[in-house]
Amino acid sequence: xxxxxxxxxxxxxxxxxxxxxxxxxxxxxxxxxxxxxxxxxxxxxxxxxxxxxxxxxxxxxxxxxxxxxxxxxxxxxxxxxxxxxxxxxxxxxxxxxxxxxxxxxxxxxxxxxxxxxxxxxxxxxxxxxxxxxxxxxxxxxxxxxxxxxxxxxxxxxxxxxxxxxxxxxxxxxxxxxxxxxxxxxxxxxxxxxxxxxxxxxxxxxxxxxxxxxxxxxxxxxxxxxxxxxxxxxxxxxxxxxxxxxxxxxxxxxxxxxxxxxxxxxxxxxxxxxxxxxxxxxxxxxxxxxxxxxxxxxxxxxxxxxxxxxxxxxxxxxxxxxxxxxxxxxxxxxxxxxxxxxxxxxxxxxxxxxxxxxxxxxxxxxxxxxxxxxxxxxxxxxxxxxxxxxxxxxxxxxxxxxxxxxxxxxxxxxxxxxxxxxxxxxxxxxxxxxxxxxxxxxxxxxxxxxxxxxxxxxxxxxxxxxxxxxxxxxxxxxxxxxxxxxxxxxxxxxxxxxxxxxxxxxxxxxxxxxxxxxxxxxxxxxxxxxxxxxxxxxxxxxxxxxxxxxxxxxxxx
Numbered sequence: 001x002x003x004x005x006x007x008x009x010x011x012x013x014x015x016x017x018x019x020x021x022x023x024x025x026x027x028x029x030x031x032x033x034x035x036x037x038x039x040x041x042x043x044x045x046x047x048x049x050x051x052x053x054x055x056x057x058x059x060x061x062x063x064x065x066x067x068x069x070x071x072x073x074x075x076x077x078x079x080x081x082x083x084x085x086x087x088x089x090x091x092x093x094x095x096x097x098x099x100x101x102x103x104x105x106x107x108x109x110x111x112x113x114x115x116x117x118x119x120x121x122x123x124x125x126x127x128x129x130x131x132x133x134x135x136x137x138x139x140x141x142x143x144x145x146x147x148x149x150x151x152x153x154x155x156x157x158x159x160x161x162x163x164x165x166x167x168x169x170x171x172x173x174x175x176x177x178x179x180x181x182x183x184x185x186x187x188x189x190x191x192x193x194x195x196x197x198x199x200x201x202x203x204x205x206x207x208x209x210x211x212x213x214x215x216x217x218x219x220x221x222x223x224x225x226x227x228x229x230x231x232x233x234x235x236x237x238x239x240x241x242x243x244x245x246x247x248x249x250x251x252x253x254x255x256x257x258x259x260x261x262x263x264x265x266x267x268x269x270x271x272x273x274x275x276x277x278x279x280x281x282x283x284x285x286x287x288x289x290x291x292x293x294x295x296x297x298x299x300x301x302x303x304x305x306x307x308x309x310x311x312x313x314x315x316x317x318x319x320x321x322x323x324x325x326x327x328x329x330x331x332x333x334x335x336x337x338x339x340x341x342x343x344x345x346x347x348x349x350x351x352x353x354x355x356x357x358x359x360x361x362x363x364x365x366x367x368x369x370x371x372x373x374x375x376x377x378x379x380x381x382x383x384x385x386x387x388x389x390x391x392x393x394x395x396x397x398x399x400x401x402x403x404x405x406x407x408x409x410x411x412x413x414x415x416x417x418x419x420x421x422x423x424x425x426x427x428x429x430x431x432x433x434x435x436x437x438x439x440x441x442x443x444x445x446x447x448x449x450x451x452x453x454x455x456x457x458x459x460x461x462x463x464x465x466x467x468x469x470x471x472x473x474x475x476x477x478x479x480x481x482x483x484x485x486x487x488x489x490x491x492x493x494x495x496x497x498x499x500x501x502x503x504x505x506x507x508x509x510x511x512x513x514x515x516x517x518x519x520x521x522x523x524x525x526x527x528x529x530x531x532x533x534x535x536x537x538x539x540x541x542x543x544x545x546x547x548x549x550x551x552x553x554x555x556x
Contacts (some may be wrong), residue, residue, distance in 0.1 A: 027118045030160075031076065031089040039104045039111045043078060043087040045122055051115055052080050057127045058167075058210040059105060061138045062159050069152035072145040073159045074102065074138055078113060085164045090156040093142050106135040130214040137206045167211040183230035183265050184273030186223070187282075193223045194235050221245065230272060231262025233285035252293040252404060259286055259301060266304075280312035294372040294404045299346045330354055339363065342370040349378040356385035361392050368396045368412075376407045377551040380535055384542035387415035394421045401427050406437040407535060414539050417446035425450055425457050432475060433467045440471055442532045445516060448478020455484045462499055469502050476506035477513040 026032045026042040034040045045051065058077040062070045074093060078086040091098040105111075109132050113125040196202065197220070205211040224242050227234060234242060239251055248254035262282060265272050271279060283305040290297060297305065330341070330350045335358075341351035348370055355367050364386070371382055386393055397419070400412035413431065416424040425447070432443045447454050458475055461467050480488045491503035518524040520536045527533055534552070541547040 021120055022116045022118060026116065031078065031087040033089070033101050035100060035104055039101070039108075041076075041078070041087075041089075041111050041113045043113055043115055045115045045117055047117065051123055052086060052125060054081055055079065055086060055113055055125050055127055056081075057109065057111060057129050057131070059102075059109075059131055059135050059138060060165065060210045061141055061207045062162065063165065063208050066159070066162060069155050070159045070162075072142050073155060074098075074142065075159065075162070076101075077164060079164065079166070083164075083166050083168060088160055090159045092156070093139060102135060102139060106132055106139060108132065109135065130212045131210060133213045134206045134210050137203060141203075141207050165209060167205070167209040167215075181226060182273035183232065183271070184275075184278065186226040186230055187232055187274070187278060189223050190227050190232055190234075190238075193220060194238065197237055228258065228261065230265045231258045231260070231282075231286075233258065233282055233289060251289075252295055255286065255289045255293055255295055259290065259295075259297070262286060263301065263304065266308075276308070276312040280309045283308050291369075291373070294408070296373040296375060297345055299344070302343075302345050331357075335360060335363065339366055342366060348374065349381060352378075352382045353385055356382065356389060359389050361389060364389070364393050364396045368393075368400050371400070371411070372403050372405070372408055374408075376535065379405075379408055379411045380538050380552050381542060381547075383411035383415050384418075384539055387418045387543065391419060391421060394419060394424065398424055398427050401431050406435075406439045409435070410439050410442060410532065410535060411539065413443050413446045414536060417449050418543060420450060422450075422453050425453050429454070429457050429461060432471055433461075439532055441474060441516075442536055444471060444475040445478050445513070445520070445536075447475050448482055448513075451479065451482045451484060455479050455487055462502065465498070469498070469505070473502050473505040474509060474513065476502065477509035478517070480506060480510055481514055481517055 022042070023034075026034075026044075028044070029042075030044055032042045034042070041057075056079045058075070058079055060075045060077070062073045062075060064071060072093070074091040076089045076091055078088070080086050091102060093099050093102055109130065110128040111126075113127060115122040115124065196205065202216070205216070206213065220238075220241060224234070224238060224245065224247070227238075228242065228247055234254075239254060242248070242254060243251070248257060265274070266279065274282070287297070287305055289295075330338070330347065331354050333341070333351075333354070335355070338351045338355050338360075341347040342355075344351075352367055352370055352374075355363055360367070367382075367386065371379055371386070374382065386397070394416070397412045397415050398421075401409055401416075403409050403412065409431065413428060416428065428443065428447045428450075432440055432447050435443055447458075454475070458472065458479070462472060476484075476488050476491075488503055488506055491499055492507075494500055494503070515524060516533065519526045519533055520540055522537065522540065526537045538547060538552050
């Protein structure tokens with residue numbers, strides 16, 4: 001706010017001062033400063049100049065397009081509300097006095113601008129702008145330029161004559177200049193923000209244009225809010241920001257929400273301004289995100305998405321909407337047709353079962369990829385058939401241990417337990433120790449079924465002193481049920497007290513682990529409240545060809 005000698009409402013009168021109250025070091029210079037009483041800038045004003053009531057303070061590294069000997073200089077510019085240059089100083093961070101001012105602005109970009117005519121003070125304008133990060137980035141960038149350039153003769157004078165560059169026109173600040181909030185306008189803004197948010201371009205915006213970081217965050221938040229309201233697919237960088245803002249707990253949940261929201265957008269009149277090309281592109285990106293995050297589309301959504309893609313592209317690698325496939329003839333379909341069906345939620349289970357029964361080893365990666373997107377009731381039908389394909393599918397099953405869904409990891413682990421592949425022991429141990437769901441108990445059962453091979457891996461893990469003792473104890477209890485009881489008993493005499501405790505706990509679980517194994521094998525009634533046990537029992541029934549016709553009840 002400007003302070004003058006005139007009695008203007010809302011402005012404070014300055015006390016009478018001597019006629020010549022401007023220190024000699026401030027006279028005859030466009031912009032100088034003092035750090036004695038806070039950060040003060042002294043701006044020279046000609047008699048014909050109207051005194052501004054507000055000013056902006058820009059701190060900018062001299063652009064890279066400037067001559068080499070200017071690039072390590074920093075422009076400190078006062079700009080008027082009409083975005084015209086009012087006063088400027090050129091700073092060299094190598095010079096102690098200049099560096100003191102820059103360090104003060106890095107700590108707090110708050111100044112009092114003293115307007116003067118070389119004789120007396122005419123008024124003051126207070127400036128408080130959020131550009132501390134800009135100054136810090138500029139100082140860091142300029143320090144890396146020191147060995148590359150040094151200001152030549154009259155460098156400061158030449159830098160002072162450079163044209164004023166303003167942050168206002170940067171994409172980050174113009175992305176939402178329009179008040180229009182349609183999906184189409186937001187899609188354009190999203191594309192502009194994505195371009196502007198690359199690390200290099202963002203750094204340039206802060207360093208060369210003096211775009212405040214607060215403005216960047218505000219614009220980004222507004223674009224994200226609108227994009228999520230319309231169900232527009234987000235690039236990875238903006239996905240991370242959306243999650244940080246609490247839009248969802250993980251990427252999978254975020255993508256699922258976007259798909260449902262996009263369907264609502266398309267249901268509005270005119271699809272909120274989106275044309276066929278934009279709709280097809282967004283569906284393609286959402287489908288890819290769903291695939292990457294192992295999210296299964298329901299049949300209606302699948303057909304809506306591929307119908308929109310087909311409408312614009314003219315073709316789509318999917319079964320056309322409304323076309324019914326005779327389930328009785330799926331077993332007769334060729335491999336290419338079955339692979340096409342793997343992508344369709346209505347036919348993927350039958351297609352996957354047909355591929356497994358044909359022992360289509362060359363298609364195992366596509367088959368396991370499809371399994372990751374299936375619901376629980378389909379996974380327990382398909383994976384046992386994959387296990388019957390033999391050792392050649394082992395690597396694909398091991399890779400499946402990293403699936404996002406608990407029951408998918410569980411199924412792949414059980415398939416590996418059925419094949420008894422020694423190379424699966426260590427991956428199963430890693431899964432046992434890292435599993436965040438209660439499914440670790442059944443992973444321990446599968447791991448224990450390997451007998452001596454698992455015992456060696458587990459004893460090495462115990463010797464390393466790592467891993468949760470309770471999980472190790474349960475795994476040892478299952479090993480005791482699979483031919484390793486003497487070894488577990490011997491561990492009670494180990495000189496290491498921790499090993500003794502783990503062995504004692506393991507042996508105390510012998511009855512409960514035996515009962516669990518008997519439930520899975522069908523020798524004892526399954527606890528219907530234990531979803532893991534119910535799943536494991538059905539898995540074994542599928543392996544043995546004794547499963548009921550009805551699908552397992554699915555609770556995702």
